Amino acid sequence: MDRVRELASKKAAVIFTKSSCCMCHSIKALFYELGASPAIYELDKDVNGREIEWALRGLGSNPSVPAVFIGGEYVGSAKDVITLHVDGSLRQKLIDARAIWF
Structure with missing residues (x-):
């Protein structure tokens, strides 16, 4: 789990x-x-x-991939990301984490 958290915090997305x-x-x-x-x-x-896949499952990612982190926080799997995109909040999360600039 520590390895996942370390990798997830290295970049905004x-x-x-x-x-x-x-x-x-x-x-x-x-x-x-x-x-x-x-x-x-x-x-x-x-x-x-x-090992990383098992750690992602431990976070609730089922299926284990894709597993998305924004700003070091677990966002979820494909279904969760698509939901955020459809309701318009994915772009704002990316802006807030400085993964994109506008």
């Missing part, structure tokens, strides 16, 4: 993904479209990927 996950790809694309440049950690390419 962080996404834990797997390279073969289509929802992960969609969430990354959404962040790029909004002007954010998140840190991406692909768990299937990380030697500690399994």
Whole structure:
């Protein structure tokens, strides 16, 4: 869990993904479209990927990826991020965390 918190706090926006996950790809694309440049950690390419995946599940991320952190705080999975985007609050969260500027 400490490793997840450490990685999640290194950048304003962080996404834990797997390279073969289509929802992960969609969430990354959404962040790029909004002007954010998140840190991406692909768990299937990380030697500690399994351990990180279990820690993410412990935070309530089910499925474990994509798991999104903004401003060091766990935001949720794809469903949660899409909900925030639809209600208009995702952009503001990214601005508040200084992941994007307007």
